[in-house]
Amino acid sequence: MIRSRKRRIQAQIIMALTILCSLVVGFSTGFVLSQTFNTDIKGDLTNFEPALPTQILDCNGELITEIFSDEKRDIVPITKLPKTLILALISREDLTFFQHHGFSFRGTARAAWNVLTGSYFSGGSTLTQQVAGRYYADRTDISIFRKLKELWYAFQLERDLTKYEILELYANDMYFGHNAYGVEAASRFYFGHSAEELTVAESAILVIQLASPALYSPINHPERARSRQKDVLDQMVANGFTTREEAEVSFQNYWNNYDFSRSNIASAYFDNESKAPYFSEYVRIKLNDMLYGAVDINKDGYIVHTTLDLGYQRIADEIMSKAFVDVNEKYRTLKGKRLSIADDVYVPIADLLALTFNLEDMKVAGAKQKKAAVDSFYTNFQPPLEALSLLFGSNDIMSVARFAGTKESSRIKKNFIEGALISMDHRNGHILAMVGGSDFETKQYNRAVDAKVQPGSSIKPLYYSAAISSGKFTPATRLYDGPIVFYDDMGNSYQPLNYLGTWDGSVLLRYALATSMNVPSLQVLEGVGFETAIDRISKLLGMEDRKEDRVLFPRSYPLGLGVTSVAPINMVQAFSTFPNHGKRIEPIAITQVLDRNGNTILEPEKERLREMQKNRGKDLQIMSPQAAYIMVSLLQSTVEFGTLRWRRINVGGFDGMPMAGKTGTTQNWGDAWTVGFSPYITTAVWLGFDTPGNSLGREITGATAAGPIWAEYMKKVHAGLEPKEFERPSGIVTVRVCAESGMLPTKLCDHTIEEVFIAGTEPKQLCPIHSFEQERDKELVGNLQDILTIEDFNVDTSDSLFDSSTLPDINFSDDGSGGNDTPDYNPLLE
Structure with a gap:
């Protein structure tokens, strides 16, 4: 009896609210109409530009990264969105969307009923009203005037746009949590793929974010999201939008593959990874310089064509990543060997001299022990200190650990190649x-x-x-x-x-x-x-x-x-x-910059060439x-x-x-x-x-x-x-020269090479080295013959005592x- 009476009272309240709403709408329509009579909905929406990230593309059109600040958004046509997403959306937000003309008495009454009965909270606004509110009203303003203004624009939207155009606006503009705006950005953030590939379970996860991403985030509150997702899937089954089997299989697959280890501070902003981070930052700085003060590259949705070849970049990343490991390992090994030699050979000698002559500054053993103690602290004591500070919440312990960490970081920085x-x-x-x-x-x-x-x-x-x-x-x-x-x-x-x-x-x-x-x-x-x-x-x-x-x-x-x-x-x-x-x-890094509509606004390469040719x-x-x-x-x-x-x-x-x-x-x-x-x-x-x-x-x-x-x-x-x-220009001559003197060879030059010269700079003189050596050798032989007067000492003058052929040549095959x-x-x- 009591329960029946309570329900009757609730129904009366709902009826009263509905009638009051109707009266307010009726009395206020004229006022709102006077304020918005000449509104051009199509024109307004055409001129409206939601925040879009700037896309940086490589020379082959492959996406390197996106630049954005607090809003990550990608526009996708309604025709490319899966039917399951639309059905999940209207099941959760506006079941009569395709029947009403912007306002739903049934939806308003249902929202009031859910509030009064303690069921889950749901808004009374239709999807059209939500779009109207986002584009034409301040939704943080909780007032009747704002609701009336929102309602009026909802009627205009319904008059000038198709239902699917309204859905497209909604899907691409609404906030889905974690800095993701629109279903495409949200799908890529939450699931790692395009919204075109959404499953039934994934669609349900996305639509519950519209109510409160802070409450139902699958990253921050997976159990809460799981429960609300199940409610949406049940609604879709009850409405005949999917089968029980399809909903259950999709639900199980989603949670069986869910990554529970994902960071709870994840967001589209922080998850944005560049395939060439250093180049991307270089391009971002160049863009800011080129477009200084005129635009916001974080929100204006530019398409930036660059010179980078991601194929080459992947090769460079792979080789450099391995090189950093190898060269630092080699450095540490070689440094360890050098220190070992110093410890075994030079330290004892230095300490002996210090003790013998009482030279305090030469003592090494103490410094060596101090260094060993510091190394031991970094390795054995710093990690437990950090763990204790977290366990007991001690700022003093944490201060010691952080100080040690700073010292170690500085030491690593100095010794890391x-x-x-x-x-x-x-x-x-x-x-x-x-x-x-x-x-x-x-x-x-x-x-x-x-x-x-x-x-x-x-x-x-x-x-x-x-x-x-x-x-x-x-x-x-x-x-x-x-x-x-x-x-x-x-x-x-x-x-x-x-x-x-x-x-x-x-x-x-x-x-x-x-x-x-x-x-x-x-x-x-x-x-x-x-x-x-x-x-x-x-x-x-x-x-x-x-x-x-x-x-x-x-x-x-x-x-x-x-x-x-x-x-x-x-x-x-x-x-x-x-x-x-x-x-x-x-x-040069940037070849062309397009706005969101595909219009060219900058062509740095062409501008550079024109400037170079002109000036x-x-x-x-x-x-x-x-x-x-x-x-x-x-x-x-x-x-x-x-x-x-x-x-x-x-x-x-x-x-x-x-x-x-x-x-x-x-x-x-x-x-x-x-x-x-x-x-x-x-x-x-x-x-x-x-x-x-x-x-x-x-x-x-x-x-x-x-x-x-x-x-x-x-x-x-x-x-x-x-x-x-390599292209050889005119005006280059090839001349054979002596490999020792670089001059034109004579018959005495045993080693000659072909060399290239700018025409007119080639050698004109014959090599004097070997003829000089021959004359020198003859003179030496003659002098020796004069000195050696012993009758039985024979000197063979047929060959030089100093054979120039035995002199070392320049070796052009191996420098050793x-x-x-x-x-x-x-x-x-x-």
Whole structure:
């Protein structure tokens, strides 16, 4: 009896509310009509632009990533959405959607009934009203006026749009939780696939997010979501929208494959992963610079076509990921061996001297024990401290653990070898691949672009090119490799050493560059002069505006061994000039930017070309095509017989593709480089430390560490390209010269080679070395005959006592270095 009376009262309340609602609607319609009489619904919706992410595409149209701030949204036509999603939506939100004209008395009454009876909460608004409220009203305003305004626009929507157009607006605009707006973004976030592939159970999960994603998130509250999902599936079965069997099977499949380990702080924003994170961030910064103040790339839905080739990027990522592991493991092993030798040999001697002569500063044992204690703390005590702090909630314990963690992080940072790889098509400047470090998520520092590190010996070809352009030097110029003291204009002396302090004596320029000799290289620098060399270096690096910076480009001989600061992108630009016939080519990442409607708003590549043609003209030609070709030929020798020879051999050759390049290792072996190119692509690889002053060790050099990475990458990315030779311009002559003097050979020259020259710079004189040696030998023999007067001592004068054929020749097939490039300095001089 009591229950029946309660229901009767509830029914009366509902009836009263419905009548009151009708009266309010009737009295207020005129007022609202006066406010919205001239509303153009179609026009308003056409001009309405929901927030869309900016899509970054590679050169083949493949999605690299999306840029957005707080809203992740993708538009999908209603015709591509599965029927199960629409049926789940109307089952949960508006069962009479296809029958009403914007307002449902039944839906309003049902919502009131559910509230009064304590059933699940549901709104009384139709889908049309929800769309109207989102587009035309402030839904945070809880007032009758807002409801009336929302109702009026719902009627207009029903008048001007079809039911499916209203559904499309709803599905693409509503919030589904975790920063996902619209069913496409929500489906990809929650399930990892397009909304076009939604199952019945997945559709049910999505529609319950519309009521309250905070309450029913399957990530944060899986059990609660499971229960509400089951209610929706039961409703769909009751309404005849699906069968009981289909609903049960879909439900079980969903939860059997559910990932309960997924982070509860997941969101579409944080889950957004880039297939090329360093490149994506580089593009984002460039976009902001291009469109500064005019647009919001996080919401305006641009389509950005870039130069990146995701095929090349995957190869680069794979090779660099492995290299980071291998080179750091090698570094730790070698460092351990060095420390072991020091402990076993030098520590006892130092301690003995300290005790004998009472020299406190020389005591090592105490420092060694202290270091061992610190290492033990990091390894054995820090993890338990962190666990205890969490268990007991002690801030004091946590402070100790965090302090220790900070110290350890700093120590790891100082001793972890980082690196970068950047690859570019030197024919057009397109950046094809970019790796800026080992871990983008931890530190978004793009070493490929932003690093300021020393290039070491890889800088040598830059001023060698100035020497070739001057006509004073050719590949056959004879240089001297031996102890020499150089003096700059200020009278400062500088005496470089080669690797292990060995000398080769007389060498030709080609051999000196291929094997990275220091003294001959500085002779070349001295020959062209600092100002000419710096002018060429700065132009090639794209840093011409800073050539007067005497800190960056010191007028001293260490510059010739790489004492300056560059980024890998600068080195790629510099080396790309050689295979590009001496023309400047600047790296470019973005080719075209479209708005959400497909209209072109930016074409950076075309704009750049027009600007270059208009304003720069001859400035683009840094060196003549002939000088550039000579540099290409010289750098091919590095791969053929110089410091990259073993890298070529180790990858099994380059399948007929010509390659050229240069290695580099800096002071104290702090940075390792390889920069090189084919007729198609230029690539730079750098390895080193983020914290300056640390040493890789003599075993980790440009040739032994960066070289293998460069060789493997170049081998793989050229696998599908047709081999072709570097283009040879007119004005190049090939001349046979003496391999020892570089001059025209005589019949006395036993070892000759073919060499290339810019026409007019080829040698004109005959080699004097061997004829001089012959005359010298004859004179020596004559002198000996005069001295040796013993009657029975016979001297055979038919042959020279000094056969020049027995003298060592320059070996152009193997430099004997085993792939190690010459370091820039002897650290003993530092």
